[in-house]
Each structure stands twice: as C-alpha cells, then as structure tokens.
Amino acid sequence: MVRQLIYGLNLSSQVVSKLREEGITLKLENQGSFVLYQREGGFPVSSVRKVVTTTRCREEDFLAYPVHSTQPEISTNLLLRLSRPIIVAPHSTISIYVKVPISVGIYLFNEETQMLIDSFSRHTYKYALYGSTASGMICRFHRTDVYLQVPEKELWNAITKVIIENDSEDYCEVKNIVFPVLNTMTYVDEQGAAYIETIRLHISRGGLGFTSLENAPPLDGLKEGPRQFGKSQERVVKFLLEFGF
Amino acid sequence: MLQWLQAHWLDLLYAIIVIVVALFISTILERAAKRALLTRVSKSTADNVAKLIRYSILVVAVLIALTSIGVDVTGALIAGGFLGIVIGFAAQASISNFISGLLLLLERPFKIGDFIHVGDTIGMVVEIGILSTTIVTWDGVKVRIPSSQLFNSSFRNYTASRARLVSVEVQIPYSASIEKAVEAIESKLREQWYVLEEPRPMVFAKSFGGDGVVLEVRAWTPGSTWLMLYSSLPRLVKSALDEVGIEIPFPQRVVWFASPLKTEGGAK
Secondary structure, three states: OOOOOOOOOEOOHHHHHHHHHOOOEEEEEEEOOEEEEEEEOOEOOOEEEEEEEOOOOOHHHEEEEEEEOOOOOOOOOEEEEEEEEEEEOOOEEEEEEEEEEEEEEEEEEOOOOEEEEEEEEOOOOOEEEEOOOOOOEEEEEEEEOOEOOOOOOOOOEEEEEEEEEEOOOOOEEEEEEEEOHHHOOEEEOOOOOEEEOOEEEEEOOOOOEEEEEOOOOOOOOOEEOOOOOOOOOOOOOEEEEOOOO | OHHHHHHHHHHHHHHHHHHHHHHHHHHHHHHHHHHHHHOOOOHHHHHHHHHHHHHHHHHHHHHHHHHHOOOOOHHHHHHHHHHHHHHHHHOHHHHHHHHHHHHHHHHOOOOOOOEEEEOOEEEEEEEEOOOEEEEEEOOOOEEEEEHHHHHHOOEEEOOOOOEEEEEEEEEEOOOOOHHHHHHHHHHHHHOOOOOOOOOOOEEEEEEEOOOOEEEEEEEEEEHHHHHHHHHHHHHHHHHHHHHOOOOOOOOOOOOOOOOOOOOOOOOO
8 A cells, every 4th residue: 555644654765755845854864872863844943953862773763643733832722613614403413524733743662662852844833712812712723624524634634523412402503623632642544644533522402512532533443643641641531612612 | 633633534535635636637737738838839838837727726726625624724815815916016017918928829810930010010920928929020130029019909910811912003104005014914924823813913004194104013922922922023014014015104204495495506
C-alpha cells in the first residue's frame, strides 16, 4: 500500500521531502555520541536546534506522529466552527465527520519510553473567544466543513467523527463544537493519515450542550498514537458548552 | 486531694477527654488549613495561620476543661478581655491588616503571578501574606502593600481578563481611500496569531482630523499576550498602510501672506 502522508513514519527521506514541499526543512546529523536535530520553518517556533545524547541513536528512533496544534499556555480547548450549521431534529442522533487542525510531532522512542522533542505546523494557529468578553474562554479556533462520509486526508488536519445527540424537544442548530483538544487521543492509519478520537455532542432535554471524548477511534483498524497527556495528569473528558453550540 | 479526686473524678475524666479531643481536632484542622493555604500564600504565612487555629482551639478546650473541674476562670476571662481591648486599640492597624488579609484569602481576587494595578502601583504579585502583599513593578522594584489598603480600595487585575482590547488611532490623508486602508489594516492584523479571530479586529473611520481622516483600530488578544499586541499594533498599522501606498500625513497648514512675498529675481 502506498503511503500518502507521514504520520507513524520515521524521519526517512519520504518524510523529509514531504515536509520540504510544505516549506519546512528537517535535518538529523549523526555526530558520534549524539545526534543534532535541526528544523527550519514552521509555526510557532520557526527554527529549532536540539542535541540528543544517546548511545545508539538511529534515524528509526525519531518518528512523526500527529499532535494537537495549540499552545497550551494560551488554550487547551478547540472551537470548531462548522461552515454549514447542522439542524438536528428532536430526539435524534446523527454522525458527521469534521477536520481538526494538527501539527507534526517528532518523537524520540526507545524500548521503554518516548519523548516529544519538537512540534510544528505550517499554518499560524488562530484563537477566538468562546463566550462573552467578561466570562468567555479563549479557544483554539478552526473552521471546518461538514462531511457525511470520511473526507479526503490532509497533512495538517486530522479527521474525527462527531456524534450529535439531541435529547431535547426542539430542533437544534449546531454551529460550534468545543472540546478539550489537548486531552484527545490521536490515531494513524496505514496511509499515514491522522485521526482523533470520536467526540459526542449531547444536547440535553433542557437544551444544554455537553461534549465528551468517547475514547474510541472514529474508524476501525487505526493505530493509537503516543499520548500527549502524562499518566499522572487527569484527563478532562467532558465539557459544558455554556455559551451555546 | 484523694477526697477531691473521689468527688470529682467524673469531671476530671470529662476535662481529660475534652483536652484529648481538642488536641486531635486541632491537629487535623491545622494540617487541613496548611494544605488549603499553601496554594494561596507563602509557607511561613500558612504555618502561622495553621498554628493560630490550633492554639485557639486548645485555649478554648483548656478553658472548658478548667471550668468543668471547678476552676473559676471568670477572673482570667475578664483580665483577658481587658487585655484584648488594650491590644485592640494599640494594634488597630495591624488587626485591620490581619482581618483584611484573611478576607482577601477567602475572596481570592488575585493570585501569585497576576499583574495588578493598585493606586499608582502596577506590578506582578510575588507574595501573598496575611498582613501584606508584595508586588514587583515593571522596573523591578518590590512594593509592599498592606492588606487593608488592598481590601478597602479598588484595584485592577490585568491577568484575570481572558481577553483584552488594544486600540490605536491613525490618520490617513483625505485623498486616500478609507476602504483600502481599512481592508489593509484588518488583513494585516488577522495574520497575527495573537490577534483573536473572534471578536474580529475592527477598523473604522472615527472622525475628521486636522490632517486627515482619523481611523480607530481595535483588536482583541488573549490576556497573556496583551503586551505583545500593545507593543506591535502601531508597527502593524504602519506596515499595512505602507504596503498599500498610504502615507500617514504630516501636519499640514495652508499659509496666506498679507502682502506679496518678494523672491529672488523679483518674482511675486
């Protein structure tokens, strides 16, 4: 099967040349007992140089996996704006596919553990205020189209499934989906495309919206990526959309 | 002594139980108070408040125990009351600071690392104590602010704001296209990651100035990146106008001469 994208691969020439097409240059230089990692281009940091000390560092130990494209010090939540709002009938459930922005994460693996040594995107991250200026929250912002089937795969976007459950007595128009993106699981397929775990948007009888992380891949046969949140960190899996959807 | 013990053994037992229970409760409350306060104030302040709670419980327990075995503590209480009044008058300011400090701990209007503006002082909170709060100003000067001043005056907490607005005014010549200038500036601002997509940046003609049309440029940014936008907004506006060939006008004056000017060569 011919790989189209780069996730799950080591820093081979295929990955390096694919990134060069995007304006990002990666270089690994073996210098005896250490390896010099260099990157030019990308966002948020445009130039990175790191020295990795290891007794047997090989190119195969550096792998590219999808990571979330947000600066945690600015926001850990993602606000997805649907380009076409969806109207969901009362007491009904629908599933759609959307695209979530991601960055390339370069991991260093050994038998016991791994470490994220670099992450970058080609695109500038944008943020928006969800809610009012007095009490809203800053979220990573992304506009996505709505797909009824699995859409085309892209390097800088992961695919996810959103299950929208309307338990209320009224029709509901969904324009925004907000959830804690930094906690979501990532997955890759055999073509090197990225996915994140399924999201559920539940609209209660009172018309309140809650998003929750389903801890399940959006499709079968996907391989789980490294976890971005540590084992000791509590995983936030539910989010109340207090300013509407 | 033996007779007294025989007559009052039940009271003595009660007193011992009161002391033991008080020791147990005061220890638990001391630890709980220390844990709760460590995230809000310095370690020494948390220790002192926790000890104060413990000893207050023990003092009350000792008074109850002494009363139960027949010791008359009325005199001690009256003397303590008088002493309290004297200390209260003498240490009004300190007590006011102490109580204000406790109330601030409960209210938590700011935390360590926040930038606050109190009176004429702006700086980052580096220590929160019961009696005072220490902030470090922009130029690195440490300022100690008594808790009563903080509690009784209004202050601004810049860090608590989720999003902040930065605005600047710029003039464009009367001959320039307002729409072109507005579009150029808005586009330039939207390229910056620290300018929020929503609320969107806004540029509009505000008034007519002496040298040109006054545009107001407004952009929102996350609270933590306020300085980034504040320090770059004029540069971004100028850069945007330069790219579309709009020059920010110099002050212009039309000068009329009362009598014709004589120039070299005799021309008027």
